[in-house]
Amino acid sequence: MVDIASRVWNHKWKIDPIVRSLIDTDFYKLLMCQSVFRNSPDTHVTFSLINRTTSIRMAELIDEGELREQLDHIRSLSLSRGESTWMRGNTFYGKRQMFRPDFMDWFENLRLPPYHLERRHGQYELTFEGKWPEVMLWEIPALSVLMELRSRKVLEGMGRFELQVLYARAMTKLWEKVERLRDLPGLKIADFGTRRRHSYLWQDWCVQAMIEGLGDNFTGTSNCLIAMRREVEAIGTNAHELPMVYAALADTDDELRNAPYKVLADWHEEHEGNLRIILPDTFGTTAFLEGAPDWLAGWTGIRIDSGDPAVGAEKAIEWWKARGEDPRDKLVIFSDGLDVEKIKALQAQFAGRVKVSFGWGTLLTNDFRGLVPGDALSPFSLVCKAVAAEGRPTVKLSDNPNKAMGPGLEVERYKRVFGLGQQMPMQVEV
Template identity: 80%
Template sequence: MQDIATRVWNHKWKIDPIVRSLIDTDFYKLLMCQSVFRNHPDTQVTFSLINRSDHVPLARLIDEGELREQLDHVRSLSLARGESTWLRGNTFYGKRQMFRPDFMEWFENLALPPYDLRRVGDQYTLTFEGAWPEVMLWEIPALAILMELRSRATLADMGRFELQVLYARAMTRVWEKVERLRNLPDLRLADFGTRRRHSFLWQDWCVQALREGLGKNFAGTSNCLIAKNRDLEAIGTNAHELPMVYSALADGDAALARAPYDVLADWHEEHEGNLRIILPDTYGTPGFLARAPDWLAGWTGIRIDSGDPAEGAEAAIAWWESRGEDPATKLIIFSDGLDVELIETLHTRFRGRVRLSFGWGTLLTNDFRGLAPEDGLAPFSLVCKAVAAEGRPTVKLSDNPRKAMGPEREVARYKRVFGVGAQEALEVVV
């Protein structure tokens, strides 16, 4: 196990590239990439960095030269032979050869496309443009780089003993959370913390702590590189990116209304079992469920990623019951802003009513709140989203209007098409 504090002190991170591999990414990105490669290989998209926490002045904290150095390093990466063998030959979700030969051949020859980085005041604008399958793979490494460079900037002036105490306190905090989670019977929890982690080494440490502390109740990690290196299950399904781009490509309101279901129809052809998880909140969960075709009710479960999680779970249970399905056989995955208290509350309320799983993200892999001067390591909300497809803007409404994005006129149109009325604005924690 790495002595993280000593490693930081000895060389101030210079030896460690932030992103070590093209599979230092979330599993769902590779699953979605294969689907996009099959169905929309030539679609041109634009991804852009969005700092929801604009009180964090990234351009004042992070040196532009260092940022470019790390981004350029990612562009130099290619899939290693052992990584390719793992993807080609491993069993994921009980399925051999999850990744098709044509996709793997493309991935093995991939170098990520160019980026455009500019400073605007105290923030950076960072955009990626090109073919969808290539550009989408920038999202996770871009976020990981910016989050870790911000961590490095805060740590740079700390002394050796200060670093030792900092990491000792952070480790104690994680372990105290693990000890609480041990008390939850039949818990199923996975690491979802790649995109806004404190650092790669810290995420790897957290995963090892969960593995030892929770045993069989730890389901695995979304990070492919850590899953490979630690012989763990790679966890993930799909994300908002798919319906956002499909919807942007839709011609007319009728096609727009169908787009979120067209996404899942394509997914249905490729996957089965626990990969058939609905993410209903892109344009509002109530309307999505009300208009959903009957075949979707037969899917394995639903992931709840915005809004009040308990309300979302109750809505899912009621929907399954209205479609003649037994909720006790269905899976609900909670993945929005989780920490121990919320996991405990949701587990207590829904255990026995549905099958439960928790995707624990930023407050697992980046909970340094209160541990650095001026709270300089506190997590913040940074995303990298598809903002355009074939020149058309994308829109996300969410079940929390504070997570909505898109031009005001298009947001109004999407609300009309999807029947989204008043929504409760909730704090975006991370």
């Protein structure tokens, strides 16, 4: 018999909100936010959405009204009591009170700042301007919304059984991946797939599948809301936006060259242990490691997020050796474009030589490739980046020139300052 009250309740919603919580975001965003709130609370930044897969014409696919409704809904969110309690009381990386009371007081009263939305050349120009600690929190929900609105658009035309079979296939596909990963002894893997997930519910399902399928080999999720609800570890450290903004604020070439180390010096003051993870590729890994101060070699590990991951890891191993560190004590986190084959190969190459860990993103939470006609649900490369700080453009070089961004002249200056030589272009898939 139909439960009329539930039916009425479910159909009352004007929209089906995609992002329903301010902590439906990546853990490193909150960590960085606290850091920025402490070190650069008044820095004025601009974040901007960039669709690197231009063949997908977002503004033709997604209704502007629906997009605005979803973004407006996010602006109505504030931290709930339970979320605040979790952030204040939970143990993160073995530490209590990771989030300081002054930061929590501020975060509890936060609403996300306004957004600016225009359509141009079949794409959405979605930008966020304002104080860095506020604006930066738009990145993940903005990406989640656009990714899921795109999924919904494709699902819109499908029948009830088609949907049932689609999800049955996607579940089968993921479960087969999980079963293959089970064979890897000592695997350590986490979910990093919030930003490009198929949908919230799907990411949540994937995390539960990993919990059941991998047991202790699954180390947690970058998504705070899911970490809280599924009672697993929240995972993440820091990202490119810190060196990008610090670099943009540099007044001289010397300051620019020093900016990435300045970021980590600030981080060093705030965090210890497993949170001391170097992200070296913002302006090229090689030069970064060569110029790094010795105290950085004492850090716990490194995250390889662009370029050939095996090359990057070998480079880190050599660097640690050169600095008198034993690589077997060091953690290497792979987080770029992973799928089962690549995970298996990297695990085979590096297990025993370093501590290996994986942050599995898009192909965990959005592998619908081959499941619908025209591959209309396959993932694509959407990012939301800091593009300016105090009116100056930011630059990212990375270890893959196809991931570089920034105005041409500035990119050239950065290449000169950071002594970037020839790079190997690699296809950016997801």
